[in-house]
Amino acid sequence: MKTIRFELNGEPVTAQVEPHHNVVELLQTMGLRGARESCGQGLCGCCTVLVDGLAVSGCLYFAAQLDGARVDTIERTEREGELDVVQQAFAECGAFQCGFCTPGFVLMTRQLLAHNPAPSEDEIRHYLSGNLCRCATYPEIIRAVQLAARIRKAGA
Template structure:
């Protein structure tokens, strides 16, 4: 084994996974090696939210999160939100409300919206803006994103 590599095991989207990671590798790079590209590195500084991944039920910036730190943890990516090929209410609301343009930031917004609605099932506009403040949309689809969050909240309240 390379002296700069470490063997780790973790649960990824419900499946036990074992990998050899480089000590300098971040979580986005590790996910890319597993053909999961929903979390994207954009700013490389944890400021834009494009690289959002859920680790042990906490949203993290995958561009700053060392891959070796997921050893023994549970990871959820955007690719795992649909169940039995059915979109989650949040994913469906983002589509219905047109809450994206280029789509580069969308997976981060969707994951953060899931976390928000777990904590606040019916958030106000101010609570939505505050919670999603760490996610940036360069296309400025913010009004549609706010509408999508409110729509998703309503959908989830019905179920």
């Protein structure tokens, strides 16, 4: 067991980890279930978390390596108790069915719009090609990303 300290959704935390624990396993022990291990191979995006502002697959990241990092998960809302622009757009467009993949899509969409505020449909498809939705709500997801981009632009 190793003791690690990191910032989780803005709060300093301490955790005990074994070398073989991955980030999803650690977050689950801390009561956070938004990042889900699905494929376990970094392909599906359901376990997306942000480490020092970069999206990573929690299933392919050793928990011990979070020591000293800043970690953000879907549980961190931009404003207290309110959905952010991307979440609002996903709800508005019905960009999910079972919702299992949604946290990953929302986090990846935030990353995309932070880098590229007005992505083309091709750029959206390319950026999100590493996220899988087994309910196949892809058309709605693309519309949601486009809507979120428009809302962001209008609010800017």
